[in-house]
Amino acid sequence: MQLPAAQVAVLEAANADDATSVDAIAEATDLPPETVTGAVFELEDEGLVAVTERVDETITLTDEGAEYAAGDLPEIRLYEAALASGADDEPVSMGQVIGAAELDGNQVDIALSNYARKGYGQIDSGEITADPDADPDADAEANALSVLADDGDGDGESDSDGELAADEFSTEIRDQLERRGLLELAETTVREITLTDDGVTELMAGLETAETVGQVTPELLTGGEWEDVEFAEYNVEADAEQFEGGRVHILRQTADRVKDVLVGMGFQEMEGPHVDADFWINDSLFMPQDHPARTHWDRFALERPTHIDELPAELVERVERAHREGVGEDGEGYHSPWDEDFARALALRGHTTSLSTRYLSGREIGEIEPPARFFSVEKVYRNDTLDPTHLLEFFQIEGWVMAEDLSVRDLMGTFEEFYAQFGIEDIQFKPHYNPYTEPSFELFGTHPTTGELVEIGNSGIFREEMLEPLGVECDVMAWGLALERLLMLMYGFEDIRDIHGTLCDLELLRETEVTY
Numbered sequence: 001m002q003l004p005a006a007q008v009a010v011l012e013a014a015n016a017d018d019a020t021s022v023d024a025i026a027e028a029t030d031l032p033p034e035t036v037t038g039a040v041f042e043l044e045d046e047g048l049v050a051v052t053e054r055v056d057e058t059i060t061l062t063d064e065g066a067e068y069a070a071g072d073l074p075e076i077r078l079y080e081a082a083l084a085s086g087a088d089d090e091p092v093s094m095g096q097v098i099g100a101a102e103l104d105g106n107q108v109d110i111a112l113s114n115y116a117r118k119g120y121g122q123i124d125s126g127e128i129t130a131d132p133d134a135d136p137d138a139d140a141e142a143n144a145l146s147v148l149a150d151d152g153d154g155d156g157e158s159d160s161d162g163e164l165a166a167d168e169f170s171t172e173i174r175d176q177l178e179r180r181g182l183l184e185l186a187e188t189t190v191r192e193i194t195l196t197d198d199g200v201t202e203l204m205a206g207l208e209t210a211e212t213v214g215q216v217t218p219e220l221l222t223g224g225e226w227e228d229v230e231f232a233e234y235n236v237e238a239d240a241e242q243f244e245g246g247r248v249h250i251l252r253q254t255a256d257r258v259k260d261v262l263v264g265m266g267f268q269e270m271e272g273p274h275v276d277a278d279f280w281i282n283d284s285l286f287m288p289q290d291h292p293a294r295t296h297w298d299r300f301a302l303e304r305p306t307h308i309d310e311l312p313a314e315l316v317e318r319v320e321r322a323h324r325e326g327v328g329e330d331g332e333g334y335h336s337p338w339d340e341d342f343a344r345a346l347a348l349r350g351h352t353t354s355l356s357t358r359y360l361s362g363r364e365i366g367e368i369e370p371p372a373r374f375f376s377v378e379k380v381y382r383n384d385t386l387d388p389t390h391l392l393e394f395f396q397i398e399g400w401v402m403a404e405d406l407s408v409r410d411l412m413g414t415f416e417e418f419y420a421q422f423g424i425e426d427i428q429f430k431p432h433y434n435p436y437t438e439p440s441f442e443l444f445g446t447h448p449t450t451g452e453l454v455e456i457g458n459s460g461i462f463r464e465e466m467l468e469p470l471g472v473e474c475d476v477m478a479w480g481l482a483l484e485r486l487l488m489l490m491y492g493f494e495d496i497r498d499i500h501g502t503l504c505d506l507e508l509l510r511e512t513e514v515t516y
């Protein structure tokens with residue numbers, strides 16, 4: 001019988017009396033396990049081998065688990081230090097015992113949260129006692145860790161007796177250690193094969209290797225050889241190693257989706273600099289120069305160059321006048337200093353409303369006639385403190401609508417229409433204050449898992465004091481929404497750092513489907 005090389009090798013390595021695992025065959029034949037698995041399925045189809053499958057659970061120590069297996073669990077170190085300082089007699093100060101146990105950082109928390117649970121003693125108002133009868137040698141978790149560490153190759157089988165290490169301690173202990181992040185459980189499918197009677201017969205009759213081709217190469221094609229060779233068949237059902245390919249980050253995918261939605265609602269995209277003059281970021285928005293958001297604590301200034309070369313002189317003059325005197329008959333300015341040099345300072349933009357003022361001023365694409373709608377989905381930078389809902393940079397969904405007569409109903413209706421496209425139907429509004437809008441509203445949505453209200457944006461109708469110097473004569477309603485917060489509402493994660501930075505949740509990034 002003629003068979004492809006891999007199948008011949010597998011048949012020769014298999015046996016009629018004992019089941020042989022795919023891994024053992026791979027080792028014996030020097031073929032990759034995927035190739036062996038493929039060949040095994042082919043041979044099973046041909047009736048030459050019988051295949052059995054079972055799911056094995058393997059246990060591996062994490063780095064932290066291995067560290068404790070080699071040394072001691074933090075709670076045991078705490079207990080031993082407590083004993084050594086006489087805490088079995090009378091309570092001793094926690095600080096002293098922690099120091100003596102040489103526990104650092106989060107190991108202190110780990111020790112404290114397991115100490116009383118395991119009966120090593122009590123911790124109460126800064127003092128610790130040690131139970132003289134507790135026995136670290138009988139600590140089931142420590143013993144399970146050392147069984148696993150002895151296993152050496154970490155394949156979940158103890159080397160000495162070939163039995164599963166998992167059987168040597170209870171599932172409660174195993175689950176506890178998994179919760180503590182000291183071990184990882186994984187399931188693998190083990191396939192074993194035996195030769196069938198037909199398989200034995202064919203083997204005895206002698207096998208020949210058929211020259212099959214697994215891959216089409218340029219040489220095969222150009223030389224015309226492809227016409228004569230026999231191609232190996234694909235088995236699309238065979239297990240294969242899983243490769244995690246690159247993919248577009250869900251934040252970027254959602255940004256693209258937001259752009260599609262806004263374009264669908266008739267908006268045009270704005271573009272502009274990440275580093276801009278304070279004039280465009282703040283002054284042209286009627287933001288007083290002594291506003292707290294303009295202090296060096298909040299903004300990322302530029303060291304080189306520090307100032308923009310040029311600002312439109314006439315516009316600067318009008319903006320300055322609005323700041324000093326206000327606009328219109330009853331107008332009131334800020335009565336505070338206004339300095340052009342301050343307006344020329346460069347910084348990373350803290351909002352993309354700088355793009356809106358650039359476009360509204362007519363400097364970007366010329367005078368804009370109503371009705372008009374513009375948007376951007378771009379990065380902004382703020383010197384905030386990092387926490388679960390704040391990053392130093394985030395994406396803002398900026399937008400504005402220019403028309404003759406706009407009201408708060410138009411603003412709210414636009415948000416309802418926009419968010420509904422992402423399945424968010426319960427937007428709430430709260431009156432707010434911005435120097436450049438009147439009225440102003442903050443937007444809130446409900447977090448899908450915690451049920452908490454999450455601030456998702458800020459909006460309003462631009463004031464006369466801002467629009468008049470820019471030369472805009474009709475109404476403009478505008479907003480800045482946080483893309484990351486929209487994502488939180490869509491996918492239910494609670495910490496923005498799950499999708500950003502070194503602590504991000506890779507599984508979430510790999511598996512989340514951006515649907516709309």
Ligand SMILES: N[C@@H](Cc1ccccc1)C(=O)O
Nearest residue numbers: 351353458459460478479480
């Ligand atoms: N610039 C505001 C958003 C906003 C834009 C336009 C009008 C009103 C509000 C912010 O960053 O929070």
